[in-house]
Amino acid sequence: MKNGMTVEAPEASTLQRFVQSGVATPGNGELGNVAKSHIEVQKTVQYPDNRPVKLSIKNLVVGYLDNQSGQTTVAVDKVSLDVREGEFVSIVGLSGCGKSTFLNAIAGLVKHQYGEIRVNDRLVNGPGKDRAVVFQKASLLPWRKVGRNITYGLELSGMKPAEAREKASYFVNLIRLNGFEHHYPHQLSGGMQQRVNLARALACDPEVLLLDEPFAALDAITRELMQNELLELCEKVGKTVVMVTHQIDEALLLSDRVIIFSSRPANILDDIRVPFPHPRKGHIKDSEEFRSLMSQVWKIIEGNANIGGGI
Amino acid sequence: MRKVTVFPKSKVAKRQKIISFLLGSSVIVFFLIAWELLFQLKLVNPLFISAPSRVVLAEIAIIQDGTLLKHFIVSAKEFGFGYLAAIIFGFPFGIMLGWFKLLKASFGPFIAALQATPRIALMPLFIIWFGLGITAKIVVVLMSAIFPLIVNLQVAMSTIDPDLVHVARAYGAGRWQIFRSIALPTSLPFLITGLRLAAGRGLLGVIVAEVFGGSEGIGYMIEYAGSTFQTDKVFAGVLVVAIIGISLDVTLDRVGRHFDRWRSDSAVH
Numbered sequence: 001m002k003n004g005m006t007v008e009a010p011e012a013s014t015l016q017r018f019v020q021s022g023v024a025t026p027g028n029g030e031l032g033n034v035a036k037s038h039i040e041v042q043k044t045v046q047y048p049d050n051r052p053v054k055l056s057i058k059n060l061v062v063g064y065l066d067n068q069s070g071q072t073t074v075a076v077d078k079v080s081l082d083v084r085e086g087e088f089v090s091i092v093g094l095s096g097c098g099k100s101t102f103l104n105a106i107a108g109l110v111k112h113q114y115g116e117i118r119v120n121d122r123l124v125n126g127p128g129k130d131r132a133v134v135f136q137k138a139s140l141l142p143w144r145k146v147g148r149n150i151t152y153g154l155e156l157s158g159m160k161p162a163e164a165r166e167k168a169s170y171f172v173n174l175i176r177l178n179g180f181e182h183h184y185p186h187q188l189s190g191g192m193q194q195r196v197n198l199a200r201a202l203a204c205d206p207e208v209l210l211l212d213e214p215f216a217a218l219d220a221i222t223r224e225l226m227q228n229e230l231l232e233l234c235e236k237v238g239k240t241v242v243m244v245t246h247q248i249d250e251a252l253l254l255s256d257r258v259i260i261f262s263s264r265p266a267n268i269l270d271d272i273r274v275p276f277p278h279p280r281k282g283h284i285k286d287s288e289e290f291r292s293l294m295s296q297v298w299k300i301i302e303g304n305a306n307i308g309g310g311i
Numbered sequence: 312m313r314k315v316t317v318f319p320k321s322k323v324a325k326r327q328k329i330i331s332f333l334l335g336s337s338v339i340v341f342f343l344i345a346w347e348l349l350f351q352l353k354l355v356n357p358l359f360i361s362a363p364s365r366v367v368l369a370e371i372a373i374i375q376d377g378t379l380l381k382h383f384i385v386s387a388k389e390f391g392f393g394y395l396a397a398i399i400f401g402f403p404f405g406i407m408l409g410w411f412k413l414l415k416a417s418f419g420p421f422i423a424a425l426q427a428t429p430r431i432a433l434m435p436l437f438i439i440w441f442g443l444g445i446t447a448k449i450v451v452v453l454m455s456a457i458f459p460l461i462v463n464l465q466v467a468m469s470t471i472d473p474d475l476v477h478v479a480r481a482y483g484a485g486r487w488q489i490f491r492s493i494a495l496p497t498s499l500p501f502l503i504t505g506l507r508l509a510a511g512r513g514l515l516g517v518i519v520a521e522v523f524g525g526s527e528g529i530g531y532m533i534e535y536a537g538s539t540f541q542t543d544k545v546f547a548g549v550l551v552v553a554i555i556g557i558s559l560d561v562t563l564d565r566v567g568r569h570f571d572r573w574r575s576d577s578a579v580h
Contacts (some may be wrong), residue, residue, distance in 0.1 A: 107481050131483040139474040143496045143573040153482040156492070184573045204482070 011288070054120065054209050054240040055106070061100070061114035062105045073084045075101040077265035078115070083208070088234055088241045090251035092297065093261030093269075094305055099244045102266060103212050104253040106242065119207050129157050132201035133210045136217050138193035140185040146196050147172075147181030153204040170205035174233065175199045191222040202237065211243035215250065227253055228282040235279050248297050249285055258297060263303050270300050360517025361542040366550060368544035378532065379551065385527040389445055392518045393452025397509055400453075401460030405505070406498060408461065410490070422461060430454040430516060432524045447529070448520040455516035456509035463505030467498040500574075503567035510559045518552055 062076040075098035083089050091099045104110040106117055117124040119131065132153060140149045147268040148155075150172060151164035159167070172178050175195050185193055194214065201209060214230075215223040233252055234241060245251050251258045252274055260269040274293070276284055284290050343363045349355055350362035361369075373379040408415045408422075430451060439449035471494055479489045521530025529548055536544035 109477070109481055115529070127481055127483045127485060133478075134476065135474070135481075139472070139478045141475060141493070141496070143499075145573075152492070156479065156482045156484045156488055241528050 001248075023279050037077055051086060053082045054085045054087070055083040056118040056121070057081045057106070057115070058118075059115035059139070060105060060112050060117065062101050062112045063099075064110070074265040076105065076112075077267045079267050080115075081259065081268070083240055083242060085185065085240055086238045087257065088243070088255045089257045089259060090243045090245055090255040091259045091261055092245060092248055092251050092301065093266065093287070094263050094301060095246055097261045097263050098266030099261050100212055102261070103133075103206065103244045104209055104244065106208070107131055107210050109133075128177070129204065130207040131210055132204045132206035133212060134194075134201045134209075134214045134216050138185070138190070138197040140193060140196055140200075142185050144185075145181060146185065146188070148179060149185065149196055150177070150181075150199045150203050153200050155202065163171045164203070167205075171199045171202045175202070175229075191224075191226055192216050193219060194226065197227075198233075202233075202239070207240065209239045209241045211241060211245075214243065214246055223247075223250075224282065230254060231282070232279055248294050248301075249290075251286060252290060252293055252297070253280065253282065260297060260300050260304075269304055272297065312499040325490045351554070358434040358540060358542060362545050365543045368543075369547040373532075373544065373547055379529075381427065382527060382529045383551070384444070386517055386521065386529045389448040389520070389528065390452055390513055392445075393449040393517070394456050394509065394513050396449065396453045397460060397513065398458035398506070400465060401457040401505075401509070402502065405461040405464025406468060406494070409465040412492065415465065420559060426458045426462070431519050431523070437520075438524055443525050448517055448525070450514045451520040452513045459512060460502075460506035463501045463508070464498055467501035468494060470501075473495050474577065499570050500567065503563060507560055507563045507567075510563060511556065514552065514556050514559070523562035 006121075019181065020270060023162045058080050060076055060079045062075065063071055063072050065076045079102060081089070091102065101110055101230045106124075108124060108131070111255075119128075122130075126131075140146075141152060144152065147165065147168075148161065150168045151159075151161060154164035154167060155161060156176065172181065175197055175198060176193060180188065180192070188196070194217075197212070210255065215226050218226060227250055241254075242253070248258075255274050258272045260272070261267070262269045272293070276290070327507055347362050347364060350357055350360060350365070370379075408418060433454070434447070434451060436452050437447040441450060474558070475493050476489055479493060484492070517528070518530035519535070521528035521535040523530075525531050529552060533548035533552075536542075536548060
């Protein structure tokens, strides 16, 4: 803002789109229109869902100052999103489109210039106990054994180690890390480290769990396995989750809704409801329906990339 | 339940260790024998070189008549106080220099200049300021030992993994919590390295300071023996200093290993 970046208030009249099922719409014919119109149009997709809104984002604008050019870049442009309790929402988009910035803003690690973020209707500004983030890199404290890595988040919130261990033990079992508490992180595989990372976040029992490309650093096989595990886990604990990923199949497998971000500055191109019922199994990826959904998402991203002037 | 298997050290590695130990010790033994022969065969003036056997005898003599203990206590005091003071001032100062960029910008050049100055060259000044007693020596030890600590801890702060800080912040950690849970553990191996370097420098400082001036301490004992042509006693004193230096280093190395268990290359379970 200091550098003359002006942010206008979003238009009051936002076009509301109602989508019954993501499979049926949008049709291939209107893909071009979707991509073209995204600049003016804010889409809020609604479908029958009576669960209370857990995370509410309204007209969020995130910009940052480029230290080298001295210019302000808008990474996220007036994004509104409501995530309901127990809902798993994925955000997909081209790399560098601002989806990670968006997630970091929700986490409170990046300041937003306009708009508001609410968790349980409470305004959020900065990091807090109500949210926990799982980053792409496990980033475990190498000098702490697994057990005390899992309780790290709890300890930071002022809990005593013994009490934290008790509280975390449920998740240690759930993520099948029992027996590993006394290992150092370097003794674990990448997949195991990422499970510890996940357990650390879950142990804090956050209102909203934020996943920033959680499996991107893993090899393909481990990634598949971890996706299935996360799926099972989320169905068990029923957490409200927002995940950023660039794997469309990962997003569709895990999520109730897939939000497609435009290229920078990011706003919502489409909001697709994933129709597969829970509990899901990894093999739904092989179904015809899954594949057509994948190609639908891909076409929207591709169409936007072409219009937006490249990748 | 899956288990992580840590393989024991292979036989090949063990054999290599034994071979290098044998090689190392045989060179020392060969040197001692050659030295003894040089003396016994009177190839060199015995007054100049002494001999291992005579050094051992001199050693026993100074232990028995209490000379060694008397001088050792003085040197230990000088070293101990100076070293302790170096830790008390150097540890927080080094960490603060690494932690606060403005502090580093302000004090960095001054410290670099001080560090480049050979401390022992300042000894005449210290004698003028603090006299020939214990204080001047403590100051020399302090000045010798403090810089490795400051420099190492300052470097430690710059090696803090920014990703860990990022995670801590995401969990709502404040600056003090980040310092305690990330900066301090990161600094530990650097502190140990700093302590080892500081011990070496401090020991050097105390001996040279005692040689320089004064009337007690192992350095003085060596200097006095030298100026009265008691070569055996000179070597006996040097041997004591060497043993002290090695034991300090080995102890600190052990302590360091204990705190370093989490590192992948030193993990033993």
